[in-house]
Amino acid sequence: MSVWFNPSHAIDQILRQVASETEGFNADFEPGVRPADPKFGDYQANGVLGFAKRNKANPRELGQKLIEAAQASGQFDPELVELSLAGPGFINFKLSPKFIWDWQLAFSTKADYQSGAKELKNGRKVIIDYPSANTAKQAHIGHLRPMVIGQAISRLLDFCGADLVRDNHIGDWGTNFGTLIMKIKRDGIDLSNLGDNALVTLDQLYKDGSALETEQPELRDVSRNELVLLQNGDAENTAIWEQIVEISKVAFDKLFAQMGVEVDITLGESFYRDKVNRIYDELTEIGLAEESDGALVVWHDEVKKFARNNERPYPFNIRKSDGASNYASTDLATVLYRVEEFKAEEIIYLTDARQQDHFQQLFLTTEKWFKAKGYPLPEMSHVFWGTILGSDKKPFKTKSGESIKLQELLDEARSRAYDVVSEKNPDLPEDERRAIAESVGVGAMKYADLSSNRTQDYVFSWDRLLSFEGNTAPYLLYAVARINSIFRKVGVDPEATIEGASPLETEAEMGLARKLMGFVTALELTINDLRPHFLCTYLYELTSAYSTFYNADKVMVDDAAVKARRLILCARTRTVLKTGLELLGIQPLERM
Known part of the structure; x- marks a missing residue:
């Protein structure tokens, strides 16, 4: 064998x-x-x-x-x-110890690990619906989770052999556009002259428009009419809409670059506006959809809360009573397009937990529809998450009760990380401290999010996420930097082949070697459940095992064979930690 x-x-x-x-x-x-x-x-x-x-x-x-x-x-x-x-x-x-040592010698690089991990997805065509930002709105702290979790899952899928398409399914065709266009036309706003903070202005215009609708309810009919005009191809409203989408794209591209978000295609809800009629026709033809108070709906009588005879019926509304499409319409059209155009075998959606009912109905409807039409049914998963909480255990907000803007959070992360790095390494040149702060600050935010079980709420704490102790990004990043320093001292390239090593002997060596092999299991657990915290927990345990080994067994010994063996264990730990952090979207550092 x-x-x-x-x-x-x-x-x-x-x-x-x-x-x-x-x-x-x-x-x-x-x-x-x-x-x-x-x-x-x-x-x-x-x-x-x-x-x-x-x-x-x-x-x-x-x-x-x-x-x-x-x-x-x-x-x-x-x-x-x-x-x-x-x-x-x-x-x-x-x-046996021989198997475990032979494993360390056989699998030494990131490419080796990826070659082995590819069997987990084995070329499977996967579409991931991420990060799917909403246009005309500033990104706030609530957008942190889809970006961070989506990025990690995407990288893991790619690493594990999936034929992956990252589809940024933006919300660019919803009800909010009616309100926004109403406000823009009412105030005579020139969207081409909004300056560098154009998205901030658009966000405020929508809030002002919503407030106006509350004060003057008759304006809601005006907004609904503006939306219907847009969906029917009105030239003026289409021109306004195109400007809104472009402003949003520029702002989000800037944010994506800072967060390391990668996108393959951007097909928003608007892309499917000429594809929804097929959905209405097919679901009606097979008897799945029916008229209800002017709307077109689907009932799922086998699920009590979606059944028509429930005291509070909750149908899947696929067309509004005014004839306008909605999320359900475009989501159904999107599934069909992904199967027909991309031959999707698996589709992964990322949203917060509040949309669980929507996706349960979407999956049920798709399954019945595809079965009736003989379409190939992809595996469909909803990756959802809990809420980011403040120290008061309530949703994390500013003192005035506003949602914290994501750009402000990123800026604060960099600033706080720079202060920590400067305190620990005041002699480093400023540009190097800034570069370290970028990786540590943004990485710490990502890791704090990813290391929590995504379906649970977690408390956001600057002190905890920037700590160099415990299960944090700074702790893991420092471990990589510490291993790098060992190789600098001995003048050996950690990526080069180290010859002349003797087999494993000590308990600490065996413990670390076994934990290194556990990377395989961690990848499998993470990819099967789409829960990055499994990988985070493994990386933390690996770092702890490395510390135990380092404290128990001196690396710089006179015996060349023992020294080579222990340097190999250091090199493997460095490779696995770096690979794991990169999969989580965190950039390892040469030194800290």
Whole structure:
């Protein structure tokens, strides 16, 4: 056997093959391989128990039979992997120190890791709906999460072999445009002369227009009419709309550059305005959509809160009573376009938790519609998140109650990080301190967001996120910089091949080497659940394992073979930490 990049997958595949040729097993057998409790081994297969129960067999007998067949297959070298039976039928796999060391030698670069990780998505066509900003509005702290989480998931998908398209599905065709156009025309605003802060002005115009509608309710009909005119192609309203979209694009491109947000295509809601009639026709034709009070709606009677006989019915409204399209219309048209144009096998949506009902109905409607029409149904996922809270455990806002603007937050992050860096390294040239502050400040904001389980709220704290202790970006970035300093001292390139190393010996070396192999599992967990905090937790644990190793085993020893071995472990830790941080959208530093 060769050294497997992903032992869990390799063991799973071998067990499936062996079981298919072993009496007592059939095609329903799932090995169920996963990381094991270290007391028992490195991996454990627990699928025999469930299979035996379903087939009224003795799990220990089946487990032993599978072990003997696996060993007889010749695919498990006894010098590298030890198999044993435990409990009511668990199969444990213990990797030898030789396997673990050979793994360190076989997989040494980011390219090696990516080559192995590509099997996780294996060319699967994935569309990710990100960052999907709304035009005519300034980005605020609420936009931090889609940008940061979306960026991390996108990079992970790409790294793990997906054929990825990042689609910035902007909100450029919604109800707010009616209000905004009403206000612009009412005040005679010249959009070509708004200056450098044009988006700020547009944002305020919308707020003023909304306030006017509250004071004068009759203006709401005016705004609705302006929206219908726009959607029907009115020349004046279309010209105003195009200016609004361009102003928004310029502002968001500037913000995306600072955040490291990457976009492949930008197809907003407006792109689908000539594609929604097909949606209305097809859903009506198959009996899925029906008229209700002038609107076109879809009911999902199998889900109580979406059922027509519920006391508070909540239908999926795909066309408004005035004939205008809405989010549901364009979202349905978008799914169809992505399947027909891009051959999407998987579509991932990113929004906050408040839109869970919308996406549940979107997915239900798509599934019924595609099944009726015979269209290939993609896997669809909704990646949602909780709220960013202040120290008072309420949504994080300014003292006046306004949402904090994202640009202001970025500027403050850089400023605070510069102060911390200057305090710790006052002798560094200012330009270097500024560069470090850029990576530390913006990286710390990203990491604080990503290291929390995305479905939960988290408290935003400058002191915590900029701390050089605990599970923070500065702590991880400093670990990389500290390893870089070791290689500078010995005059060795950490990316070069280090020759003459002896095999692993000490407990700390073995602990670090095993944790380095855990990068594979961390990637798999993260990509399967689309939860970046799994990767963050792993990187923090790896850094802790490295600290344990560094404190226990001196690297600069006289024995050349031992020194080479420990330098290899330092180099591998550096590579995994750098790769992991880059996947999270955080730029590692040469020194701090």
